[in-house]
Amino acid sequence: MADSVKEFTDANWKSEVLDSSTPVVVDFWAPWCGPCRMLAPTIEKLATEFGDKVKVGKLNTDENTDTPGSLRISAIPTVLVFHGGKEVDRLVGVNPLNKFKDALEKLGVPV
Template sequence: MAGSVKEFTDANWKSEVLDSSVPVIVDFWAPWCGPCRMLAPTIEKIAEEFGDKVKVGKMNTDENSDTPGGLRISAIPTVLVFQGGKEVDRLVGVNPINKFKDTLGKLGVA
């Protein structure tokens, strides 16, 4: 389904993120995190607006510890952008949608 926010886990990380043929935006969050809840509508808008051109998902850091630990996620919300299996950008905290659009623009996603 185009425009939906996926759930990333330690188990599906490689197939969903590292092996993706399109850029991937990953929102690292936790249910108790207030700023994470503030960022959620922005993440959903990006998924709706960019549809199949970008894969957008969230990873609950309380339920998945291996991947965030390996990526040096020390504060949430942290959003990582991947292209070709490599991290190409990192946005920490609550950022406006334009910051995400700027990053995607640099990756050739319009």
């Protein structure tokens, strides 16, 4: 995982995601998931491009089961975008970088 990509867990979910003052992009993934591995470079690029404007991270669904269950994550990879502690966008499957940029642009994040 790139240095700019944060690791989210059930334990730090509230402080890192729900209480964040900046928009948060969360990639729900698992090590055995092929499509998740295909999406990883896109998530890393997103984190690098947006730097401090957006918090980008991953949550391993095998190691953290409470949070995905509470958010009705039924397939991975699923990427959720949070703003002000609320889910504002949901992208399921392997999506291109511009889909994520579009979601952030809707929130007023300069792209």
